[in-house]
Amino acid sequence: MITEISKVGRRGTIVIPAGLRRLYNVEEGSFIMAEGTAEGILLRRAAVLPIESYTPERKAEFLLSNAVDDDDYSMAVKVVRETGIDPAKVTHHKPAGLRHTARRGSKADA
Numbered sequence: 001m002i003t004e005i006s007k008v009g010r011r012g013t014i015v016i017p018a019g020l021r022r023l024y025n026v027e028e029g030s031f032i033m034a035e036g037t038a039e040g041i042l043l044r045r046a047a048v049l050p051i052e053s054y055t056p057e058r059k060a061e062f063l064l065s066n067a068v069d070d071d072d073y074s075m076a077v078k079v080v081r082e083t084g085i086d087p088a089k090v091t092h093h094k095p096a097g098l099r100h101t102a103r104r105g106s107k108a109d110a
Helices: 018-023 056-065 070-082
Strands: 032-037 040-045
Touching: 056 070
Parallel strands: none
Antiparallel strands: 032 040
């Protein structure tokens, strides 16, 4: 196991020695997790995953496009309308075989 000494700089910055960076594949821009343990501070590479957020319009598209039957599509239309979005103006792919349309006042909306 490699042991090297580093000095803590301004604002708590530390330099990880080059040999350790190479050994553990730590490059500029890598995310590191600092964890307090009984023995001191443990530094580990961190896995950072992006979080995708969707606009109300994109959520409406998902709801309408993923309907599996007429009842499901009707419920999606209702939920989309409750968000203040007109389902007829949302670009989506209605699954084949569904009779329902997104027009206000159709029989399937009742």
